[in-house]
Amino acid sequence: MTRAVKITFLVAAALGLGVGSYWGYSEADEVSASLDSTQYFVPTKIAADFARLQFAHSDTDHARQAVMLQIRLLEQLEMADKDYHAKDLVFAYTRLAMIEAAAGQADAEKSALAQARTHYARASTRDEEMTDDQLESIVKRLDHAAESL
């Protein structure tokens, strides 16, 4: 093997490693960034599914505990990560209001609906407000859709 060929191979190896490393790092960085933007999707989905199932099948106390678990998780996430906006809080508080209504707790129901409206106003880009019935109707439709999946 001549010296020129040896140098060619060495340059090719160095170039290959350099280019390959750049590709590999860029790819990992891109995938990691996209996973970071959706990283809370899985745990919040599990909490939402749990609240939905408990709301559908369990007694009032257990359903309330389940939806409170979801609300606490979403609120903690919002506090811990300023870039995260838990839009699901609208539906979680609406579900809490539905539970309180079933339990005959009118004040707690009103308070939960007020929270739902506040979160809706914060999350929505539209000026119009949602009525309590509209919020409940959305939660029921979302539940129905989740059960049909």
Next chain:
Amino acid sequence: MKYPLITGFCGGLLVFVVCAYLGDRGAATIAYRELKPLTFESLKKQSDGQLRANLLTLQTVEFSQFVKDARPDLEKVVEHLEMVRNTQSPKLRPVLDLRIATCYVEIARLERDAGSAVAADHHLQIAQDILHSLGWQNVSSEALVSLTHGQVWWKATK
């Protein structure tokens, strides 16, 4: 060497491709280890790490659904979830319990299909007891089947 130009070019190209591939895989592996996606690293310092631990537990619950539709695999999932249940925050126990109950319903279905009615009834009873403890008012067969609708195997066979 007969054709130094051709050998140099072709050999160099081959060396370049092989090294680029190795560099790509090596850098990607190291970068994934450093960046640690889906491990909620940014929350490590928050709330003494409890929030991060809770998120990882909930993630475990989700990933436990991607299991082979076979009794030994489901039993392993139950074992793992029970271990997580006993070591993690008590607040998340109901979520883990519901998933464990779902696994028992699936195990019971497989046992019934295999003709082991006694074992199936036993595991169904365990699932019903768990669901009662979660406040479920109706633990009929129909209600239990609705629990497993979200499972991957169920979607694959319907």
